[in-house]
Amino acid sequence: MASPEASTGSAPISLTYFTHSGYSGLMLAHIGLMTVAWFFVLPIWQIIFFSLNAFGLLVGTIYNSKTPDLYGNNLHHKLGWALTWIVFAQAIIGLFRFFSNGRHNAKANGGDQATFMTISAHNRTEYQQMHPGSLASMHRYSHDSGHGTESESGRSDSLGGLHEGKDEETQHFGHHIQVNQVGAAASSRRFVADRILFRATQMVPGWLMTATSFFYDAVDVLILIFGFVAILTGFVTYAGVFKGSNIFNGLAHSVKGGVFFWYGLLTLGRWMGCFAEYGWAWNVRPPMGVVSARKARVPSAEFVESFVIFLYGLTNVFLEHLAAWGDTWTAQDLEHVSITIMFFGGGLCGMLVESKKIRQLLNASLARLDAGQKQYGFNEQWTPPKTYSFSMNPFPGLVILLLGLMMSSHHQHSMVSTMVHKQWGTLFVGFALARAVTYILMYLSPPSSYLPSRPPSEIVSSFCLISGGLIFIASNKDTVAAMERYDLNAMFIFTVTMGFTAFLMAWQMIALAIKGWAVRRRQSESVPDRGTLA
Numbered sequence: 001m002a003s004p005e006a007s008t009g010s011a012p013i014s015l016t017y018f019t020h021s022g023y024s025g026l027m028l029a030h031i032g033l034m035t036v037a038w039f040f041v042l043p044i045w046q047i048i049f050f051s052l053n054a055f056g057l058l059v060g061t062i063y064n065s066k067t068p069d070l071y072g073n074n075l076h077h078k079l080g081w082a083l084t085w086i087v088f089a090q091a092i093i094g095l096f097r098f099f100s101n102g103r104h105n106a107k108a109n110g111g112d113q114a115t116f117m118t119i120s121a122h123n124r125t126e127y128q129q130m131h132p133g134s135l136a137s138m139h140r141y142s143h144d145s146g147h148g149t150e151s152e153s154g155r156s157d158s159l160g161g162l163h164e165g166k167d168e169e170t171q172h173f174g175h176h177i178q179v180n181q182v183g184a185a186a187s188s189r190r191f192v193a194d195r196i197l198f199r200a201t202q203m204v205p206g207w208l209m210t211a212t213s214f215f216y217d218a219v220d221v222l223i224l225i226f227g228f229v230a231i232l233t234g235f236v237t238y239a240g241v242f243k244g245s246n247i248f249n250g251l252a253h254s255v256k257g258g259v260f261f262w263y264g265l266l267t268l269g270r271w272m273g274c275f276a277e278y279g280w281a282w283n284v285r286p287p288m289g290v291v292s293a294r295k296a297r298v299p300s301a302e303f304v305e306s307f308v309i310f311l312y313g314l315t316n317v318f319l320e321h322l323a324a325w326g327d328t329w330t331a332q333d334l335e336h337v338s339i340t341i342m343f344f345g346g347g348l349c350g351m352l353v354e355s356k357k358i359r360q361l362l363n364a365s366l367a368r369l370d371a372g373q374k375q376y377g378f379n380e381q382w383t384p385p386k387t388y389s390f391s392m393n394p395f396p397g398l399v400i401l402l403l404g405l406m407m408s409s410h411h412q413h414s415m416v417s418t419m420v421h422k423q424w425g426t427l428f429v430g431f432a433l434a435r436a437v438t439y440i441l442m443y444l445s446p447p448s449s450y451l452p453s454r455p456p457s458e459i460v461s462s463f464c465l466i467s468g469g470l471i472f473i474a475s476n477k478d479t480v481a482a483m484e485r486y487d488l489n490a491m492f493i494f495t496v497t498m499g500f501t502a503f504l505m506a507w508q509m510i511a512l513a514i515k516g517w518a519v520r521r522r523q524s525e526s527v528p529d530r531g532t533l534a
Contacts, residue, residue, distance in 0.1 A: 043224065090219045241478035271455070313341060354393060405425065407423070
């Protein structure tokens with residue numbers, strides 16, 4: 001591991017897990033396994049995630065048993081174990097939900113446990129043309145179950161006739177049905193455990209299933225953010241930073257930079273088509289009837305962005321002097337408070353712009369003239385502009401543009417810190433300019449489809465937000481001090497972040513493409529179910 005002394009001959013620093021030379025291989029293995037498991041595997045392969053996470057926990061436990069506690073009472077250890085149990089509980093609840101859905105389906109079908117035989121629509125139509133009425137008798141047979149509605153000889157004839165025809169296709173079709181029957185019988189013998197779990201779900205009260213379903217859905221939405229926090233606290237513990245009063249500076253940069261990081265991931269998701277049902281994917285918002293009433297009432301993406309900006313300004317205006325509580329206010333403190341007031345006012349303006357009621361009131365000067373439309377008939381000059389159908393709100397981009405300009409010239413205690421702040425400030429300016437290009441494109445050609453329009457400028461926006469958020473996190477005092485101690489210039493953190501951002505964006509695209517493939521495969525598998533014989 002690295003030496004605890006800087007190459008410039010500075011005084012020794014306190015021992016951390018980073019500077020501890022013993023068993024460094026175990027620590028690096030723990031970091032690698034957990035990063036791969038939580039960041040890359042969890043969204044798509046839960047079984048592999050559990051394997052990697054368990055192996056990472058084992059390696060970390062072995063490392064802790066062989067090394068002293070160099071960061072007492074740290075959050076990472078507690079959070080890591082808590083999240084592991086939460087994900088495990090979610091998996092168990094998901095299993096029960098699966099069989100609970102089966103229970104509800106069984107109730108909806110009157111408790112019938114009839115075996116379904118999957119037959120392709122093409123073969124079924126072809127067979128119906130050759131043997132009119134035989135499929136209907138087969139349909140009756142599968143529900144008969146000894147009720148005496150059809151004679152035994154009739155059953156034998158309806159099934160036996162499948163092999164007596166001279167036509168090759170008829171024989172092949174009959175063999176297809178016979179194989180499905182044999183497979184269904186084998187499945188009923190194999191999945192005894194499934195039946196036990198199915199019976200177990202019948203003993204769980206409905207209110208408990210509702211509560212666990214809410215827990216499952218909440219974890220499903222937040223688990224990746226929790227994983228990000230766990231990895232971030234892991235690096236804090238590994239480096240031994242954010243101790244004493246520096247914790248406030250570290251928390252401020254981590255929380256604010258983390259918000260921009262996830263904002264960038266959501267922006268990339270919007271470009272790929274996520275949240276299209278809410279009208280967030282640069283598309284026309286689907287009306288009620290096409291989507292549910294709840295989704296139709298969700299506010300626009302620009303309103304949510306403005307609300308988050310407003311909330312940030314509202315809360316942080318009281319926290320900017322927290323690290324120097326009781327001390328004299330400095331000019332830098334006032335600068336930070338001014339930024340939070342800008343966020344408060346800019347977010348509020350953005351929400352007002354998104355309000356339909358405000359827009360109607362702003363058109364009140366034409367209210368009397370509007371009566372002429374009713375008196376003299378319809379006039380196309382009274383038709384709302386096409387831009388009314390789509391939100392083009394400049395305030396979120398404007399606020400972030402001004403923040404980037406301020407941070408690009410924000411005075412810091414060292415040249416490295418100034419350069420790092422200038423980097424993420426410039427990236428935020430790049431986001432604002434790219435978002436402006438998006439609005440210009442939308443103004444010239446407003447979206448006219450429910451499908452995502454995918455403006456290319458939003459890829460640039462997401463890249464600037466993700467990389468800018470990561471550099472924002474790294475611009476805290478302790479990280480900058482460590483960079484100076486080990487003779488690392490500002491371009492080191494910049495180049496590493498650019499490479500990681502590009503790789504992460506590629507992985508997000510692949511993960512969502514895998515999701516789309518899985519959804520289409522499930523849909524294609526459900527098509528034959530419409531032709532099942534029951």
